[in-house]
Amino acid sequence: MSSIKEKFNQISPSEFFYRNRDLAGFSNPSRSLYTAVREFVENGLDACDAKGILPDIHLTIKAVDPEKPDPKQYILTVKDNGPGIESKHVPLAFGTVLYGSKFGLKQARGMFGLGATMAILYGQITTNKPVTVKSSTDAKISNEYELLLDIQKNKPVILKHKTKEVARKGLSVSIFLEGDYSKAGSKIRDYVYQTSLITPYASITFDDPKGEKYPYPRMINTMPKPPTIIRPHPYGTDVETIRRMMIESQFEIPTIDDAMIEKVRKDLGLSKKNLSFTAIMEKARKRWKTLSRQVRVVIALMSFLKMDFEKLNKIRIEDLDVPNKKLFYWDFGDSSSKSIDMDPESQYYKQLTNTVQGETLTAFLTKKFQRVGPTTAVKFAEFAKFKPEKRIGTMTNQELAKLSDSLQKFEDFMGPDPSCLAPLGEEPLEKGMRKFFKPDFLTVIQRSASAYSGFPFVVEMGIAYGGEISTRGIKVYRFANRIPLLYDEGSDVVLKVINDIDWSRYKAKGDPPLVIVSHICSTRIPYKTAGKENVADRQEIERELRLAIQFMARKLSVFMNKRGQAEAAKKRANLYAKYVPLIAQFCTELAGKKKEPNFQKLLQEEKPIENE
């Protein structure tokens, strides 16, 4: 009987993804074309964002044979002005699955590498044609590759590689794929339109297969602050995460091989010299402060073994038995296992035991988590009923579970650090919306960061009214981490909050020409479904959205009041201008006068009065 794990192990990641391509959004020609566009455009934007480059993205979709009916082959090309990818990394980055994926804790549009490779894979499967990648990292030389993916082996096959002189940095990826533009077109156009709305600092152009051009020029020239990679917040972790973090943090006894010995010699300044054991220890004591932990551990081991480098080269450390204070090692010379006792009074003893048992709990917490300082760590230890100096390497599974549980329950951690988030910012959002919608009224707000379940999030929103907005009723543009959410609008938390608002209270009655832009940024957006098109109604997020909308709606209401007064005054003036001359005309004849009364004064001096 073979387990699922074994089965998985038998196929390459490429094959696994190919078999499960529905999950990645490549279920049919229409959806696949749309997903491929998204993956490449988002990669381009992410690459520019990371390096603080104002993005220029060119998206082109061309039909191989325009006469054919859909679905048919298309060439999809996305070109950016980002940093490019080093030539030697190109085959691996575009010819394997799971290469170079970034799983860091910061806000990004997508997980780099995964989706794009899926698109390349899909293109190759459906058309049997290679991907063309052109990359320049220095604005001088462009490396151009034609690649195929070996699905079974998960390895790139380089068909062509040449270099060319260029004047610009950036990456261009071009694939052939089976697509259906007649069905996917409106979705792709919506996507490009909305992406340019939430990325006002980018210039995006789209040349569609029908020869239509959709240029979205850059609207602002400032980049929003890039997000930083940060440590996780205690609330956002579980037992598994903690276990992984512990393994990373425990210091293993280094393997003492040639390379390691070479390193120790170098650090002691003894690369060329052979010294006796005592001379080495003397040298080490002098240089102790400059030595790295690894080197220190090797020195400590040597102190108990009483060996020089030559002897050290002939053994392998087997185990460090702390309770019995014994050190076991394998001697290559006589091929036997030996042990020596360690003197607990030795200055090197603690060095070794600490290494094996890992850090203290408080050190672990302060180093590995955000928002935990020494004081908080001690307070937490007290709360969780651990000794603060408890070595994390000595924790049993039960203690680990208790630790994880207590991390969730401890209430004195500060909220998560939002510096890993990259909201657009009020000014760029406002400028973008103003140029996009040319409204009569516009207001935006960025709420301060908040958190749900340990994940920080920021809500920013804008409301535009009137002007060139021609739609009737409330039109909502939803974004999450600068990605437009185009579908499943009805079940989204943003829509829920907007629909709960009584807009007539804010003077927006009937079908107002109103546009609402909502942007939720988080290290983890709580999507409702795998389709990632709608955000679940987490209470904390709902609250922030509601406060943001209410704040803006109040401003809208002030605007509407003023506008109402101005309109009423204008209406009144028009009424006077229409009727007063008539009254004058009639009363002149009625009174038997020849000349009309001087009523012009009245029309000019009229000041608005409140309606009775």
Added chain:
Amino acid sequence: MSKKTDSKIKAASKKALDKQKNILEMLKSHGAKIYNDLDKGEFPKFSIPSRSVSNIVYDKKLRQYILGNSSALRSSRNTSQLRSFTQLMWLAFFANRLTNEKKSSTLRDIYYSSQAFEIDFEDQSESDNIIVDLEAVTSRPREDFHIFPEERSSIFGDLNIEYTIPGYEGKSMNLSNHPDGYAIGPSLTTAELVDTSAEIVIAIEKGGLFTRFVEEQVDKKFKSIIINTGGQAPRSTRTLLKRLHDEMNLPVIILTDGDVYGEHIAMVIKSGSANAAHLRELTVPDAKWVGVWATDIEKYKLPTIPMTESDIKRCYDLQKDPRYLDGIWKKELEVFLRLKRKAELEAFSKYGLTNITDKYLPQKLELAKSL
């Protein structure tokens, strides 16, 4: 034509001229006030008696509804009143022209005439309403401004008149010359009533019965002038009835269908309507309603039809009207409510076409003397 009547006519013409002059003077003074306000750079305004229900009171002495003391200010500054203010100004202006040129206009004419002056009445009921405003402000009936409703009532009997309207001045007419009767319009209401051999005026609700009465020579048999009110009597008919009563000293009796609406037609001739509470001199307080009463239905065993819901509701409404609190008015309402049935004038045809003129009318005329 005798010298006596000649001088009477001259006096009448002078009276008519004086009246016209008065009206023109009044309109001019209103116009001058508005003119001066505008010239001073002020929004013109005027006060108008309130015609709301709360301001309509019954005057026992006058025996009609009149407007109370409350009045409203109409200001051209108030944009919600500006339009109707202008409409009223136009109407005064137009009435001034009509009166000056001695031309008459129907309510519908007014509605259409307004369109030549950028005055936008939404429909005729709006213009009719503004006409009532003019009446209220000036305390004059619209007829004084030569504005008349579409006529539908008529008159027949031995009555000599002489026209005063332009083009017919001095022309005389006997109103028994044409068996279909004469339409009661502006020329008739403004004509001089010269003389008559009649001793009574019979106002009857329906055209059919009017024709019957003419055929049966009720005018001769009972020395009467017969007037068809055509349902609720129009203003001009009521004016004429009042003049026949006041100037020719003729008693007026009223015959209506035997239902609550008939009873009220008689009441309006006698003491006016709440709608025209702003006007006086349209009533004939001495007029007598002689039938068909509710009690007549039983007395004469008339064929009946059941009262409708709205008939019954109307009975209850009228019971709250102070004029229905005593006498036959009160009694007949109660009987209608008891019977829950009504009878038309034609019901008498059950006993022969001339039964109403041969039997019922003489009895009622006799009875009227004692009412």
